[in-house]
């Protein structure tokens with residue numbers, strides 16, 4: 001077609017690098033895919049059984065756009081207990097996964113050309129959601145040397161007259177970094193001083209290796225300006241159910257409700273019943289999943305640390321390891337392509353997570369230890385040959 005029928009914001013979107021790597025491997029045999037950002041465990045059976053039973057009992061209709069009243073009530077109690085702040089149901093919205101919350105939040109707050117601060121390396125979808133909402137991303141890099149913890153003064157320095165919000169993601173995809181309390185304090189002060197909103201993406205909050213979890217939402221003045229994004233996808237191995245929620249100022253939720261109403265009507269009713277069951281689940285089930293991720297991360301990090309040219313920080317949360325390969329090459333796509341072609345291992349090239357991610361690759365510990373160990377053997381052998389060719 002000669003004429004472009006597509007909007008500029010969609011036309012300019014890059015096809016997902018993460019999905020692209022999996023597609024490149026789709027026709028190959030014997031591939032170990034360390035690119036997949038989802039738990040390999042099945043959804044705990046109690047959740048699926050309860051959701052299906054509720055579906056058979058008629059929970060198959062639209063719910064209100066805000067969500068199933070029982071789920072909202074349970075969340076109000078859970079969130080209020082966790083944050084120590086009274087969070088009424090009017091401050092909560094059930095969403096189509098964490099992604100649904102992010103997309104609707106950005107559509108709710110952005111006028112054309114307004115800016116959102118993103119800390120690189122970041123979850124790639126932030127860029128897309130900012131662009132689709134008509135905004136611009138203002139990127140602030142974080143560094144390996146700082147363990148990928150943001151420097152508040154650099155965030156403040158980046159703020160302009162058209163900056164509307166900061167997106168924080170802790171625990172972080174892809175770095176595994178968890179923002180310490182004192183840094184959250186400083187970022188909170190900056191947000192208050194410059195009258196900015198904060199979108200705090202906490203979808204990995206349950207996969208945290210050094211609890212307790214700290215949220216910027218609990219800092220002085222922040223409950224009035226923070227939207228917290230949560231999801232059952234990663235914590236409860238429920239990626240396909242597409243169910244999450246967000247909470248924040250009731251006025252923000254009230255505006256977002258219009259976006260959700262007109263875009264999806266409501267979150268999937270059966271998944272909302274599954275979320276109720278997830279909240280009632282014996283917490284040891286989640287602890288066991290976390291323990292398995294922790295063991296895998298220990299093993300993979302210690303293997304990677306022994307490989308020449310690779311630097312890693314052990315993640316404090318999530319199931320990702322961002323391996324710094326900048327001592328070997330800065331061309332992460334080329335490195336990932338060769339690793340796939342020659343060693344049949346998928347990793348995600350770091351440029352997918354923004355400019356500051358270049359010179360790294362992301363490894364997801366979403367396979368059992370035997371598969372991960374085999375993956376490490378392959379990477380080790382590949383690296384030896386790679387370094388012989390280009391020392």
Ligand code: PLP
Pocket residue numbers: 037096097098099100123169172173201203230231232233234239243244
């Ligand atoms: N936020 C981050 C940082 C993520 O890594 C993901 C998924 O990978 C999401 C949000 C969205 O998760 P979901 O829509 O499956 O709940």
